[in-house]
Amino acid sequence: MSFDTQHALQPYWDLAVAPVQADGLAAALELGILDVLTVPHTPAQLAQALSLHAPHTALLLELLWSMQVLERDGADAGAQASDQRYRCTAATVQYFCRDSLAFCGDAWLYRLHALRHFATQLNALVRDGGKAAPYRAANGSNWAAAAQQQIGQEQRAVTMRAALSVMQRIAPFAARATPMNLLDLGGGPGWVAIALAQAHAGVHGCVFDWPETVAVAAANIAHAQLSDRLETLGGDLDSDDIGGDYDLVWCSSVLHFVPDMAAALRKIHAALKPGGVFVCVQAEIAATAGEAARVLPYYLPMRMLGRAVTRQGELAQLLRDTGWQQVEQYGASDFPMAPVQVLIARA
Structure with missing residues (x-):
């Protein structure tokens, strides 16, 4: 047969x-x-x-x-x-x-239950409008729990290696000897900053996130014996100081959550030294159905919560519009969940 x-x-x-x-x-x-x-x-x-x-x-x-x-x-x-x-x-x-060490079972279960929680609302949302009820409230304690569990698991298993691959494109980082002041913006449990510091002896810097979340990052940094090179700063990107004089800002899947993306990009620009590098890793919606299908199911809940998911190319244009130079963009499939766009820009 x-x-x-x-x-x-x-x-x-x-x-x-x-x-x-x-x-x-x-x-x-x-x-x-x-x-x-x-x-x-x-x-x-x-x-x-x-x-x-x-x-x-x-x-x-x-x-x-x-x-x-x-x-x-x-x-x-x-x-x-x-x-x-x-x-x-x-x-x-x-x-x-x-x-x-690469266990992702809790992270996978979280994604399954969160997506299923949203799916049960879809009929009513399309019929009646309104915003989706979140699986968990977006507050400091829940972000800290996520950093400890599902985000931490995904960063250790997937994002750390993918971030190192991206950083090979950044000349100062690839040189491995140049001193570098790093900001891991919205860094959650801090594993990306830890990976970059372990790979580059000149890296010093900071993990910025909710105060409850950076407590998790601080514990991970101490466990990695990097407290002399990495610190944490708690706050809200929308309203609080993120520090300054950075050579490099790493930002992964954070801009979806800010109320004003252009204002956030200007704030990040001001935090960098002249010529400093901003690396932004973020999902965007592709123009073709096949490529969009790999992103839209994961991000439909976020969009119905009122979060921003840009169409491919829009974030690069917004970077240019807010004063960034030499904007480079390419697609990557080695980050958690869906394919992402990697944007590299200079202040």
Whole structure:
């Protein structure tokens, strides 16, 4: 039987079944299944270890195998699901098992629940208008909790490496010897600033975010033994001083949250030395449907909360309009969630 020809309805059937796959992975994370399956188990062995229902465990493991979350180990491919031995794939061990330094399971669950929380409101929002109810209030304590958990996990697992890749394009940073005063603006748990300081002995600087959030960053900086080179500053970008005399400002997915993006860009410009470099990493909406589809589902909730998500090219033009020079832009897909635009500009 040939499966080469796909019905025109198949993409929509796939949409309907996607929640089953997402809930399968969520169940595996929440029940501790993946942590046990760092070594092979049959469904019966796993069920006994975790006090689960063995027949249903076998069915879930087969689903996870089909999703390439698990692999089958040393059993006849024609054997019954209950007789197979399953273990995590290498990628699952790296990102979804708690002993891994790159564990992102809590971050993934947060994204799942937050997006689902929004989706239940979509019908009413389109019919009646208004703003979406946020999954969690945007206050200092909730940002601190996010920095400790999901944002921290994503920064350690993904953003740190991606930021280092971006910084290789910045001549003073790539030289590795030039002293550099850094501002990690809206830096959350501070892992990007830590990564840049670890990679460049000349980096000194500051992580700016909500006061409750930078307390998390300060603890991470101390743990990394970088307190002599990195400090923290708590405040609100919209209304508080962010310091000055910086050689470099790093800003990742922060400008969505400011009420006046142009005013924020002027404030950042004033905080840099003449010729200083601003690196802004932010999702924008592409002009083609295929590329936009990789961004819009993640950012539709934010847009219905009244946050700004620019169209591709708009942020670069706003930088030019607010006095920035030599604006360079390119796309990157190695940051969390959706593809982003990387903008590099000089004061």
